[in-house]
Structures are given as structure tokens and as C-alpha cells.
Amino acid sequence: MKTKIDYANNGSANMDAGYHFKNKAISKNLYFLIAVCFALLTVFSGCEKDKMPTTEGNVKVTSVSLDQTELTLEESETKTLTITVEPSHATNQNVKWTSSDDAVVSVVNGVVKATGIGTAKITVTTEDGGFKSKCHVAVSAL
Numbered sequence: 001m002k003t004k005i006d007y008a009n010n011g012s013a014n015m016d017a018g019y020h021f022k023n024k025a026i027s028k029n030l031y032f033l034i035a036v037c038f039a040l041l042t043v044f045s046g047c048e049k050d051k052m053p054t055t056e057g058n059v060k061v062t063s064v065s066l067d068q069t070e071l072t073l074e075e076s077e078t079k080t081l082t083i084t085v086e087p088s089h090a091t092n093q094n095v096k097w098t099s100s101d102d103a104v105v106s107v108v109n110g111v112v113k114a115t116g117i118g119t120a121k122i123t124v125t126t127e128d129g130g131f132k133s134k135c136h137v138a139v140s141a142l
Contacts, residue, residue: 005079012121061090061128071137073105079108081135083124094127106135114139 067082085093097107101120106113112122114137122135 038058057091059087059089059091061092061126061131064095064124064126064131064133066122066124066133066135068135071112071135073112073116073137073139074142075117075139076142078111078113081107081112081122081124083110083133085126090128092126096125096127098123098125104139105127112137117141 063086065086067084071079071081073079082134083095083135085095097110099107099120099122101118104114104118104120105122106115107122108125110124112135117139119136119138122137123132124134125132
């Protein structure tokens with residue numbers, strides 16, 4: 001380490017301290033490591049909290065939504081509902097699909113099939129947190 005003290009400047013002490021390495025490879029590697037750290041800090045400082053990578057292991061679901069909230073079908077017709085689980089990197093994204101009236105519509109993995117005339121609600125519920133989203137389905141005759 002080099003230290004220089006200058007008393008000639010109105011009695012104030014001016015210290016210039018710096019580290020010098022005999023091995024230039026260590027010096028270059030240290031500067032590279034510092035640059036990488038600053039780059040990572042820059043990248044992650046702009047991330048939203050729920051979107052940042054985690055090492056905690058379990059990211060909880062905060063909501064679920066369906067791409068449609070109303071659906072009109074004819075008997076025997078099928079349509080597929082698509083879900084969005086938030087956050088997108090939630091650990092457990094398993095859901096359960098149910099129909100309020102299987103005689104009108106059935107649902108398996110988001111595929112809705114009209115089985116009779118009438119109305120019913122399709123509900124998707126997350127396994128983690130029990131969040132729900134619903135779609136009202138009306139079925140008419142062919």
C-alpha cells in the first residue's frame with residue numbers, strides 16, 4: 001500500500017492510498033469481479049420485488065385469471081379456457097377445474113364441453129392460496 005501525506009497545502013493532510021498488486025492477473029481478475037458485481041446490481045435494481053429471482057425456494061401464488069369470463073356454446077361444442085397464474089414464476093401453479101352443473105358443461109384441464117342446454121359456471125381454483133376465477137357459460141341447442 002502506498003500512502004502520501006502532503007503538509008504543504010495550508011497544513012491539511014492529503015492522503016492518496018491505493019493497493020498495488022505484484023501479480024497483474026490477480027489485479028485484472030479483481031477488477032473483472034467488481035465489474036460483474038456492479039452489472040448484477042444494475043440489472044436487479046430495476047426488478048419488481050415479485051419478479052426477482054429467489055433462493056428461498058417457495059414463491060407464493062397471488063392471483064389467477066381466465067382469458068374469458070363469459071362463454072356461449074352450442075350442445076356438444078368445446079372451447080378451451082386459458083389461465084394466468086401470478087406471479088408467473090410461482091412455485092406451485094397447480095389448479096382445480098370445476099363446473100357448477102356437469103349436466104350443462106364439463107371441464108377437464110380448461111377444455112369446456114357443452115353437455116346439455118342451460119347455464120353453468122366454470123371455476124378454476126389454485127392449489128396454493130385457493131385463488132379463484134370464474135367463467136359463466138350459456139349452452140343453447142344446435
